[in-house]
Amino acid sequence: MSAELTEIRWHARAGQGAVTAAKLVAEAALREDRYFQAMPEYGPERMGAPLKAFTRISDAPIEISNNIEHPDIVVVLDDTLLDSVDVTEGLAADGAVVVNSPSAPAAIRAQLGLGAGVAVATVDASAIALDTIKRDIPNTPIVGALVSVRPVVALDSVLAQLQATFGKKFAREIIDANLDSVRRAYQEVVYDA
Numbered sequence: 001m002s003a004e005l006t007e008i009r010w011h012a013r014a015g016q017g018a019v020t021a022a023k024l025v026a027e028a029a030l031r032e033d034r035y036f037q038a039m040p041e042y043g044p045e046r047m048g049a050p051l052k053a054f055t056r057i058s059d060a061p062i063e064i065s066n067n068i069e070h071p072d073i074v075v076v077l078d079d080t081l082l083d084s085v086d087v088t089e090g091l092a093a094d095g096a097v098v099v100n101s102p103s104a105p106a107a108i109r110a111q112l113g114l115g116a117g118v119a120v121a122t123v124d125a126s127a128i129a130l131d132t133i134k135r136d137i138p139n140t141p142i143v144g145a146l147v148s149v150r151p152v153v154a155l156d157s158v159l160a161q162l163q164a165t166f167g168k169k170f171a172r173e174i175i176d177a178n179l180d181s182v183r184r185a186y187q188e189v190v191y192d193a
Contacts, residue, residue: 012077017139121191144185
């Protein structure tokens with residue numbers, strides 16, 4: 001993974017918060033005085049429909065604006081997509097895959113047919129979300145897992161940005177629950193390189 005430019009592709013279903021997660025990571029990079037892009041790609045705009053979102057983070061200005069076709073990192077918020085979407089399409093040979101799943105990384109590696117060069121990580125972000133925020137919206141915990149596996153931004157930057165973003169629209173109880181979900185996933189993610 002290059003320190004110059006990191007590209008992340010997010011796979012989810014509408015309503016799981018992937019677009020918010022992509023923006024959260026990008027805005028955390030801004031807190032670190034880095035350059036960023038975050039953008040969604042919608043298909044049919046209905047709850048539960050598959051969608052993609054993209055995040056670019058760089059230490060230098062970003063001069064491209066197309067969708068990410070060769071990501072360094074793939075984040076999957078719904079493991080049911082693994083059977084219907086080629087989430088690893090174009091993934092860098094030394095890339096990483098972070099999946100919201102109770103399965104072990106070895107099981108996901110086998111399911112996706114990934115070689116040893118790709119890091120695979122799993123975290124039960126849905127269970128963490130249900131336990132902390134009381135809703136199956138796995139976006140904030142999966143961000144915690146992402147920055148644990150590949151520290152594209154610092155955990156403290158994510159927590160500060162989450163508080164700033166959510167502080168404008170949610171009660172303190174919801175903000176604290178989301179902060180807890182990020183911290184838990186950061187600790188509970190399991191991965192192999």
